[in-house]
Amino acid sequence: xxxxxxxxxxxxxxxxxxxxxxxxxxxxxxxxGEVFVVLGGSxxxxxxxLKQMIGLIPPAAGEIFIEGENLDKASGSERLAVLRKxxxxxxxxxxxxxxxxxxxxxxxxxxxxxxxxxxxxEIAAMKLELVGLEDALQKLPSEVSGGMQKRAAIARAMAMxxxxxxxxxxxxxxxxxxxxxxxxxxLRLRDNVGVTFVVxxxxxxxxxxxxxxxxxxxxxxxxxxxxxxxxxLRDHSENPLVRAFFQRKPQTS
Amino acid sequence: xxxxxxxFRTERRGETTIVVLSGVLDAEAVSESWGKATALPxxxxxxxxxxxxxxxxxxxxxxxxxxxxxxxxxxxxxPEIQRLLAPFQxxxxxxxxxxxxxxRMGPIENLGQLASGFFADLSEIVAFLGKTVATxxxxxxxxxxxxxxxxxxxxxxxGVNALLIVGLISFLTxxxxxxxxxxALRQFGVEIFVVNLVSLAMLxxxxxxxxxxxxAGRSGSAFAAEIGTMKINEEVSALETxxxxxxxxxxxxxxxxxxxxMPFLTIYADIMGVAGxxxxxxxxxxxLPALWNQLVGxxxxxxxxxxxxxxFFFGFLVAGIGCxxxxxxxxxxxxxxxxxxxxxxxxxxxxxxxxxxxxxxxxVLKF
Numbered sequence: 001x002x003x004x005x006x007x008x009x010x011x012x013x014x015x016x017x018x019x020x021x022x023x024x025x026x027x028x029x030x031x032x033g034e035v036f037v038v039l040g041g042s043x044x045x046x047x048x049x050l051k052q053m054i055g056l057i058p059p060a061a062g063e064i065f066i067e068g069e070n071l072d073k074a075s076g077s078e079r080l081a082v083l084r085k086x087x088x089x090x091x092x093x094x095x096x097x098x099x100x101x102x103x104x105x106x107x108x109x110x111x112x113x114x115x116x117x118x119x120x121x122e123i124a125a126m127k128l129e130l131v132g133l134e135d136a137l138q139k140l141p142s143e144v145s146g147g148m149q150k151r152a153a154i155a156r157a158m159a160m161x162x163x164x165x166x167x168x169x170x171x172x173x174x175x176x177x178x179x180x181x182x183x184x185x186x187l188r189l190r191d192n193v194g195v196t197f198v199v200x201x202x203x204x205x206x207x208x209x210x211x212x213x214x215x216x217x218x219x220x221x222x223x224x225x226x227x228x229x230x231x232x233l234r235d236h237s238e239n240p241l242v243r244a245f246f247q248r249k250p251q252t253s
Numbered sequence: 254x255x256x257x258x259x260x261f262r263t264e265r266r267g268e269t270t271i272v273v274l275s276g277v278l279d280a281e282a283v284s285e286s287w288g289k290a291t292a293l294p295x296x297x298x299x300x301x302x303x304x305x306x307x308x309x310x311x312x313x314x315x316x317x318x319x320x321x322x323x324x325x326x327x328x329x330x331x332p333e334i335q336r337l338l339a340p341f342q343x344x345x346x347x348x349x350x351x352x353x354x355x356x357r358m359g360p361i362e363n364l365g366q367l368a369s370g371f372f373a374d375l376s377e378i379v380a381f382l383g384k385t386v387a388t389x390x391x392x393x394x395x396x397x398x399x400x401x402x403x404x405x406x407x408x409x410x411x412g413v414n415a416l417l418i419v420g421l422i423s424f425l426t427x428x429x430x431x432x433x434x435x436x437a438l439r440q441f442g443v444e445i446f447v448v449n450l451v452s453l454a455m456l457x458x459x460x461x462x463x464x465x466x467x468x469a470g471r472s473g474s475a476f477a478a479e480i481g482t483m484k485i486n487e488e489v490s491a492l493e494t495x496x497x498x499x500x501x502x503x504x505x506x507x508x509x510x511x512x513x514x515m516p517f518l519t520i521y522a523d524i525m526g527v528a529g530x531x532x533x534x535x536x537x538x539x540x541l542p543a544l545w546n547q548l549v550g551x552x553x554x555x556x557x558x559x560x561x562x563x564x565f566f567f568g569f570l571v572a573g574i575g576c577x578x579x580x581x582x583x584x585x586x587x588x589x590x591x592x593x594x595x596x597x598x599x600x601x602x603x604x605x606x607x608x609x610x611x612x613x614x615x616x617v618l619k620f
Contacts, residue, residue, distance in 0.1 A: 054494050083496040094487035108495050 005068045007032050007164045007196040008053060013062035015048045022048050024222045026062070028215055032163070035190055035197040035210045037230070040217035041245065046200045047168065049217065053198065054088050054166055055079075066164065084112070086164040087157025091172055093149035095141040101128060101152045102137040108159040127155040130193075131185060147178035151185065158189075164196045165189075171203040183209040204246065216242055261286035269297045272319065275304035278312025290318055298322060303329025308337065317341050378599070381577045382570075385508055388500045403506040411472035411572075412514030416521065419467050423522035426459050427451055427529025435537060444537065448544055449551040451530030456556040460523040462608060464515065465567035469600030473575030476507050477596035480579025481589040489580065504576040511572025512565055519564040523557070555620055563611050570607060571600040 008030040015023040022045040030036040038046050051057040053064055055071040063070055069082045095104050105124035109115055115123070125137055131151040133144075141149055150170060157165055170186070171179040183206050189195045201207060207214060207230050214233065216226040218241055226233050226242040234246035243249070260282040262273040270293055276282065300319050308316070316338055320327050330338070358366065392398045434447045480503055483489050492499050531544050578596035582588045614620075 051490075056490055056493060080496045083494060086494075088491065088494045090487040090491055092486055094491040096483075096488055096491075097486075107497075111495075111497060 004032060006030055006065075007034070007067060008036075008198060009065040009068075010049075010053070011063045011065070013049075013052065013064065014060045015045060015052055015057070016060040017048075021060070021222060023217065026217075026223055028224065028227065030164075030196060030198055032196050033190065033194060034212045035186060035199065037207050037211040037214040038198065038200045038217065039202055039207055039214055039245070041202065041219065044217040044219045045222070046202070046217055050166060050168055050198075050200045054086065055083065084160055085162055086166060087154075087160070087162045089150065089153040089157050089165065089167045089170065091169040093141065093146070093153040095149055095152055095156065097141055100138050100140055101133060101144070101155075104141070104152060105156045105159050107156070112160065124155075124159070127158055128152065130158070130189070131155045132181075145178075147174050147182065150174070150182060154185070154189075158193075158195070163194070164198070167197060167199045167201075169201055169203075170199060171201060171206045176205070179203065179206060180209070182206075186210050204248070216245065261289055263289065263293070269299055270294060271299045271301060273301045273304065274315075275306075277306055278308040278315060280309060280311040283311040283315045286315060287318075290315055293319075293322075297324040298326070300325060300327045301329050302327060302331075302334070305330065305334065308334050313338055313341070377581075378574065378577060378603075381580075382573050384500055385504055385573055385576075388498065388505055389508070392501065392505055398501060399509065400502060400506045404510050407472075407507050407510035408514050410475070411468065411510055412518060415467060415471055415514075415518060418471070419464055419518050419522050420525045422463050422467060423455070423460060423525040424529040426463055427455055427526035427531075428533050429529075430454055430459070430526075431530040431533035435533065445534075445539065445543070445547055447534060448530060448547040452527050452548050452552050453556060455523050455526035455530075456552055456560050458560075458608070460526050461515075461519045461560045461563045461567060462604060463526075464518045464522045464564065465571055465604040466601055468511065468515065468518070468568065469571045469575075469597050469604065472511065473571045473578075473596045473600040474593040476572060476575030477578040477582075477592040478589055480576055481582035481592040484580060484582045485584060485588065499580065504573070504580075507576055508569060508572040511568035513568075515564040515568030516561050519560055520557075523560065559611070559615055559620055563608065566607055566611075567604050570603040574599045574603060 006029040008028075010026055010028050013023065013026040014021065015026075026049070038049060040046050048057065052059050053066075058072050064072065066082050067085050069078075069085070071079065071082045074082050095101070096107070099107070102121060102124045105127050106120045109120045109123060113120075125134065128134060128137055131154050133148060133151055133155065136144055136148060136152075141152070144152070154165065154167070167186070170182050174182065186197055186199070187210055190197060197210070199206075199210065211230050213228065214226070214230050215224045216233070217223070218225040225239050226237055228237075230246070233242055237243055237246075260274065260276045260278065262275070264271045264273070272290075272293070298319065300316075302316070305312075313334075316327070316330070316334075319325060320338075320342065430451045431447050434450045435444055438444050438446055438450075480489070483503070489499050489503075492502055527548065531541070534544050535541065575596040578592045578599065581595075582592045
């Protein structure tokens with residue numbers, strides 16, 4: 001049987017800020033079509049790992065492959081080709097404030113394709129409709145709610161039809177209903193469009209709702225202390241830190 | 254021996270010091286007692302807290318200070334206050350021990366760090382301006398890479414909208430120069446040469462420098478604030494992950510706008526400055542044709558060109574440093590403010606340094 005290329009493969013990764021090591025010897029693979037969650041307490045290195053996977057911080061050691069290509073070692077047009085394989089939704093949405101939601105989605109199409117303006121607008125409208133924002137095409141990011149900004153950011157990340165989306169804390173700052181809407185959107189995009197998701201979060205409700213598989217990072221061991229389906233980790237993990245996380249037990253009493 | 258301080262009395266019984274606490278141990282009472290508590294002799298201590306009625310955070314800190322000494326016995330504390338104090342008692346573990354204060358550096362180390370920081374910053378500026386030039390040349394080969402809409406918007410904001418302030422400052426500078434020169438030259442009967450002084454000073458130096466300073470204050474700071482805010486909002490990271498180079502996308506339109514508007518603003522500043530000088534001379538009674546003839550005889554094309562050549566460079570430096578400071582913005586509430594301040598300071602500093610270099614070069618070339 002032919003083995004499929006993992007969407008993301010992390011090999012022996014070390015993350016460090018100067019002499020301070022955040023993560024050591026991290027290994028995992030994300031399979032196509034999966035919703036893969038990276039979880040852990042505050043300060044455990046989740047965001048650092050995400051920044052390394054999307055190429056914003058080079059790894060101190062080890063390698064990261066996106067659909068078989070090493071982003072860190074690629075340069076020029078090769079790097080651009082790897083960057084096109086994925087989209088990113090940042091925690092704040094990071095929409096360009098001077099552009100409408102439609103223009104935000106159109107930007108990558110304008111820069112990387114020769115599509116005429118009408119076609120770009122049509123594609124942007126379709127992407128925004130996919131995330132339920134068909135009525136807000138011409139609104140500025142400051143004119144829509146936080147949840148809408150995050151959905152628009154997902155639409156922008158999907159502008160070039162990547163097979164992989166990285167989401168940084170999608171539930172942060174959202175009320176439970178909006179957060180559940182976003183979870184439903186993630187599952188819909190996975191099922192209908194076939195997008196693979198790597199989600200960094202520590203929201204338990206979201207993790208149970210969306211994750212096919214989760215890894216848990218830990219600050220003290222600087223590595224992965226759990227790998228599996230969330231319900232399995234909650235019920236059967238032998239690691240007290242993992243059980244404490246899933247059962248929301250305080251650590252400081 | 255008895256201390257009369259209410260709420261905090263000390264007695265000596267042989268080797269043992271007895272501290273009797275009473276009343277409400279609040280911030281007011283503790284502020285009076287704290288000094289006495291820290292000055293207690295290093296002998297065995299008994300703390301009688303049976304008369305303490307209530308206690309706030311400051312009172313707890315005082316109790317903690319006393320009970321964390323060696324050979325201290327605390328008695329009579331009400332159970333409800335004991336419950337509040339309990340989380341802070343017990344052996345200090347590595348985790349909750351106060352962290353060691355960072356070692357303060359001496360003046361020589363401070364000076365060394367300042368110098369190394371200055372040279373590191375200088376090398377970053379040179380590298381950034383180099384990258385900007387390289388990206389600009391790439392854009393020259395393929396002009397569609399330039400974000401033209403952004404460029405015109407920036408040019409309007411930094412150029413057209415600056416006309417009033419540049420005009421006013423230059424006009425007043427011309428007037429001030431004329432007034433100062435007229436007083437001195439009148440003594441020699443050559444007051445008409447005020448026109449020579451004002452026009453040469455404005456065309457060669459003051460016009461372009463004043464315009465550069467206004468650009469640094471108005472637009473360099475605005476560039477730093479805009480890009481700094483985008484950096485904090487992760488918009489710059491978003492550009493990078495989309496494969497869009499922030500230098501091409503954000504820096505080139507601003508730098509190009511700076512380079513394009515500076516010569517126009519400089520010519521405008523020169524005209525306004527000379528007009529200011531003319532006004533003073535008219536008030537002194539000189540007719541306009543005489544002033545015009547004097548001006549035409551005083552200035553050459555080189556004088557105008559020397560200011561214009563500098564204006565391109567000043568526009569590049571001020572806009573470039575504004576963008577760099579924006580991209581260097583770190584996180585935190587004061588980060589954007591810091592970046593804007595640094596952009597203005599660095600912009601003016603670079604203008605003066607570049608002007609000094611130009612002065613030497615023009616002198617050597619007899620330009």
